Amino acid sequence: MDTIARTPQQVGAGIRRFRRQKKLTQCDLGEKMHARQATVSKLEAGEPATQLRILMDALAGLDLELVIRPRTKLTAEAIEDLF
Amino acid sequence: MDTIARTPQQVGAGIRRFRRQKKLTQCDLGEKMHARQATVSKLEAGEPATQLRILMDALAGLDLELVIRPRTKLTAEAIEDLF
DNA sequence: CGTCAATATGCGCTTTCGCGTATATTTACA
DNA sequence: TGTAAATATACGCGAAAGCGCATATTGACG
Numbered sequence: 001m002d003t004i005a006r007t008p009q010q011v012g013a014g015i016r017r018f019r020r021q022k023k024l025t026q027c028d029l030g031e032k033m034h035a036r037q038a039t040v041s042k043l044e045a046g047e048p049a050t051q052l053r054i055l056m057d058a059l060a061g062l063d064l065e066l067v068i069r070p071r072t073k074l075t076a077e078a079i080e081d082l083f
Numbered sequence: 084m085d086t087i088a089r090t091p092q093q094v095g096a097g098i099r100r101f102r103r104q105k106k107l108t109q110c111d112l113g114e115k116m117h118a119r120q121a122t123v124s125k126l127e128a129g130e131p132a133t134q135l136r137i138l139m140d141a142l143a144g145l146d147l148e149l150v151i152r153p154r155t156k157l158t159a160e161a162i163e164d165l166f
Numbered sequence: 167c168g169t170c171a172a173t174a175t176g177c178g179c180t181t182t183c184g185c186g187t188a189t190a191t192t193t194a195c196a
Numbered sequence: 197t198g199t200a201a202a203t204a205t206a207c208g209c210g211a212a213a214g215c216g217c218a219t220a221t222t223g224a225c226g
Contacts, residue, residue, distance in 0.1 A: 002152040006143065008135045014151040025202060039184060041204055048136035049182060052091045055135060059151070060089065067150035068097040069085040108172060122214060124174060132213065
């Protein structure tokens with residue numbers, strides 16, 4: 001399932017969802033991307049000052065990618081996904 | 084056209100493409116997102132230490148959103164798009 | 167060419183990252 | 197409920213962001 005994100009929090013939540021899906025701990029992911037577990041924690045928490053490098057490294061570590069696209073109108077279903 | 088991004092550079096390039104499509108200058112976008120033109124410049128250049136907040140603010144200013152999804156196999160065409 | 171808009175770069179400053187290291191706190195499960 | 201794994205948080209540090217302000221540099225167009 002793809003994740004839509006418009007805020008740092010949603011980005012973090014998306015990362016977390018995919019990480020858990022792959023049965024990885026923050027520590028596991030941290031090793032893959034050469035970052036500390038604490039750094040992964042902040043990323044997933046949606047810390048707005050997290051560096052883009054950290055985000056992209058995490059995506060790579062989880063074999064994910066980003067798509068940038070015009071905002072879609074939110075369906076009732078999509079609104080659910082935001083929570 | 085949606086943009087796939089796996090690196091900070093590709094994220095920056097995507098932002099730039101959408102900004103130009105909307106006929107906005109870096110200065111225009113900067114005002115919308117309460118950031119300096121210089122900051123927009125670095126974001127578009129793919130500065131890896133750019134903060135997630137800056138990215139999300141820029142996306143909002145351009146009425147864009149992110150999708151996080153499993154990496155797709157690259158078609159020859161998609162590979163072109165990376166350059 | 168010349169000129170102006172657009173973009174890139176620089177300086178000093180404050181803020182905050184991500185780091186190593188270490189420890190609280192929460193979660194899961196026997 | 198007790199215990200270990202997982203996650204959140206803390207401190208000091210060096211590096212770098214983004215800020216205001218200002219200026220190069222580049223690009224588009226008459």
